[in-house]
Amino acid sequence: MAIEIERKFLVTSDAFKKEARTSYRIKQGFLNSHEERTVRVRLTKDKGYLTVKGKSTKDGLSRFEWEQEISIIDANALLILCEETIIDKVRFEVHIGYHTFEVDEFKGENKGLIIAEIELNAEDEVFKKPSWLGKEVTGDIKYYNSQLAKNPYQNW
Template identity: 50%
Template sequence: MAKEIERKFLVKDNWQPQGAGMKIAQGYLSTVPERTVRVRIKDDKGYLTIKGKNEGISRAEFEYEIPLQDAEALLRLAEQPVLEKTRYLEKQGDFLWEIDVFAGDNEGLVVAEIELPTEETVFSRPSWLGEEVSGDVRYYNANLIKMPYSLWKK
């Protein structure tokens, strides 16, 4: 079984993209707490991902590339609205950070994620890394569709 161990952080205003980003359209076919089923188009490739329930910062994850036409059709079946973001990848030490700059109803939200080999893994924190939000369900992508960042009281 594939396992994802991921920590999520807000990004400070001093962060600047270090290259071209990748456009992502992402929708959910299931968002029940026991599992999420996600369809995603990254640039010109489609993906189907099934994730299990979070246990701390770990959960089961299965991801498969699917034909682009299937991903487009599945996005039309997904809960609306479809999540829009641009992803930037940045290598820091031994790890790759994924920095997501959200658009649409979630514009203004910038989140960085790091996947780790174990929950105890130590990593260096870039200067642009802000507050950790790994356990805050508001920042789960599946929840940003239901309660977008633009509706949060700041």
Template identity: 60%
Template sequence: MSVEIERKFLVKNDAFKKESYQKKMLKQGYLNSDKNRTVRIRITDDTAFITIKGKSNKAGTTRFEWEKEINKTEAEKLLLLCEPTIIEKTRFLIQKGKHVFEVDEFYNDNKGLIVAEVELTSENENFEKPKWLDKEVTGDLKYYNSSLSKLPFKDWK
């Protein structure tokens, strides 16, 4: 069990792709997407995880997180039990200074949305901001994957 501290940003363009040292396909769904807790099933390449996240603090930067690797075949069966809609995206990893940015390019009903996250060791930790970062959306619930599964990007006004 741990506490996750992260900040989330929109991305201006696809310049991040040239800086990426790794990319992977992710497929994930939510068994529970309540605002106080989420239970997520995620398949990444050949691994799968179940993750429980608690409610974010007021700033949206910090929340409880528990994750455990599970069998991929079991994860595929659990995805069938998930709430609509399954999220599919490519995650790009980019090293910037001592931090790694995870940039998610979404597909299907969330096509056109690109979001970057950086994990920190404290809420006020400084980090080098890449030029392709845009507006900060930390704490804006509509950008949470659990929210995107309920109200996808294509349906935003």
């Protein structure tokens, strides 16, 4: 259990792909997407995860997060129980300075949306901003994956 400090940005070009050290597909669904908490099931190429996130602070920078690795079999079984839309995306990990940006290129009903996230150790931590980083959307609830499952990007 920990407090997650994270900032989110829109991405202005696909230049991040040339800088990425790795990429992999993610499928995730929500067993619960209440504003006070979300319970997420995530499946990557070789691992499953169950994650509980608490309500974000007013500025959207931090919130409680608990995550546990689960088997791929359990993750697939739980995905069947999830709320309607399953998030499908490719994650690119881009190392810049002392930080890693996780850049998600969404597929399916959220195709066309690309969001970069960076996890920090403190809310006021300084980090290098790459040229492809656009408008900050930290705290804008419509960009939360739980909300993208309810109101996909292609419906905006």
